[in-house]
Amino acid sequence: MATSTNTAILQGVRIIDLTSIIFGPLATQMLGDLGADVIKVEAPEGDLLRQVQPSRHRLMGAAFLGANRNKRSVVLDLKTQADRDRLRKLLVDADVMISSIRPAALARLSLDPETLRNENPSLITVFATGYGQDGPYASKPAFDDIVQAVSGLASLPTLRDPEAKPDYSPTILADKLGGVTTAYAVMAALFHRERTGQAQHVEVPMFETLTAFLLAEHMDGATFDEVPRNFGYARMLVPHRRPLQTADGFITILPYTNAQWARFFKTVGRNDMIDHVWVTDMDARSRNIGAVYDMVAHIALTRTTDDWLDLMEQADIPAMPVRNLSDLPNDPHLAATGFFQRIDHPSEGPIWTTRPPIRFLATPARHDHRPAPRLGEHSDEILGPGRE
Template sequence: MTAAKKPAILDGVKVVDLTSVVFGPLATQMLGDLGADVIKVEGPEGDLLRQVQPSRSKLMGAAFLGTNRNKRSVVLDLKTQTGRDRLRKLLSDADVMISSIRPAALARLSLDPETLRHENPKLITVSATGFGQDGPYAAKPAFDDSVQSVSGLAGLATLRDPEAPPAYAPTILADKLGGVTAAYAVMAALFHRERTGEAQHVEVPMFETLASFLMVEHLDGATFEETPRDFGYARMLVPHRRPVQTADGYITILPYTNVQWARFFMAVGRDDMIDHIWVTDMDARSRNIGAVYDMVAQIALTRTTDDWLALMEQADIPAMPVNNLSDLPSDPHLAATGFFQQIDHPSEGAIWTTRPPIRFSATPARHDHRPAPGLGEHDEEIFGPGGE
């Protein structure tokens, strides 16, 4: 059996997707990449992300194409009884329902987890929410920028420099992190059901997910305080922590251990630093990391980027050039791994996509099984000619 014909790990798992934009759709795309049959339920107007430009044709924007492969699309108006009845038909033998509709709205439609699991005891229900439903923000709308703000992410710029204004990360980090978290939560719930036979409800709140993500290192000194106040991992916040300029570009040079720092200074002819406390004592280095990074920045100007890459490889010290996004298609590693793939979309023609980053030896993920669907493209395939 060839790798292309091997079943994917989630073959036979049916996922009904009531999410839109990026948070939920990225999660369900990941499940589709792993072989799940993902049925994307859209209202008559379609997922809002369909309208985001650029696009070649109406309701098929690039961001939509990038978060909705390996899915089938049906149109259901859940404000109507017919729409709700058809959804219940989809859910009657589904394994997972994931929704970004607010839980209170689902309850008004009798689509709450308890009701649905009464009708299908094996159904895992997943709520992709902005905020946990046991807190005062439960009913608030949530978007990536607002969650970056309230989670403390936007304020990290101010934590680094009190004179700097807050700033968003130039990527939809809250949505995408939420999507990855929701995907692994679904996998965990499926595993639990496989072991015990028990389905359950899963809540993935974007705010708490991003806050937890940030606290991995930035809880820092507050970990040990009676009243947490000393937040912020100093190494991440010093202004000197940035790519350094070389004679002809920019590079990241990253000695980390005592041995690596000693090798770095040996490689650049600074033998006077080999026994310095900043090299031999990690705690001392951490407390003076801004000055250490500043030394690296000054030394970096003396060589070209290519010279640095060769020297650091010889010294076995982590170093990488600074790429722009437009450099990635020609990156030799990504080229060798086939990261960028051009596929033929039935309505959009030749489009670029990326392969799933994870590799399974026995159950390969897939990126080109089913391109992102047109709005309602699979209505007849799923419901039949009469919609029944």
């Protein structure tokens, strides 16, 4: 908890959170971790994520607990004029409004950025949308699987193997990347307002965000095409780019520089490779990276995982074992840094959570200041009692 000598970095910033599921809530949780006062506005039925199992109690699912700490919850039915007026009253004193409600619906409720900024010129408005509002997809609904599909992410397995079928990444990557991007966009808008005195509207479209992220490397040869066609970063797509099977498990060994490749082959007794063009010339290695990885895969089978870890540490070559998620609580590094934390939730009892990964020495983030709220837990505290 922040003190007078150790103030959280966003202390005093009030954020009205009109988001649900993961995209927006992850962003506002990150901002809450940094000290912002996040007021989560929920419909009477609550954020849909509350219902996702497992849970100990109704409307307090594990996924909801994982994306909604450091927030206060109020219930408002925005279909009613009275609750829209209550929301507008909250927004008059707020710094930021983040919404995942479709912009057209907000406009019908007179909650569009222009109207709100007339009432509070300092209000930064943020739309966490599925698609940019200047394109033909603007009004389409978007969820993580939908955006993984349309962005090209789901089709990456077919670039590696033409006979493979498209597949989703087994994590909600579009939602989570959108959340991280929204959090930094809010920080940038707050900095701009601090520097210039001007608030602004910010749009974070999930589709464009994931596509830009994906094409950072996969633009590849298309960068130089007259009409972009040659997409796909070859090193990521060769069939042998996968964890290596050892004599007793799996490991990732990743020589990268010429010097590291030379040390690797020297360590495994393949002195014939030290002066090979695949070792001495990164361009030649890149063009033949599948064959190089295939060679390493065969060599990996000759030793145990622990033997490889010892050898690679001695040779100063990056290497780590392949973990299961269930292994992570026993990982020595995560244990030493206190990454997993067990806290007492007021209604859910003892639960496990993770601490924010970023360290601010002067303004530390907080993970246990305010556990994820029950639906409407803070309605009286924020809106006042007797609102009927």
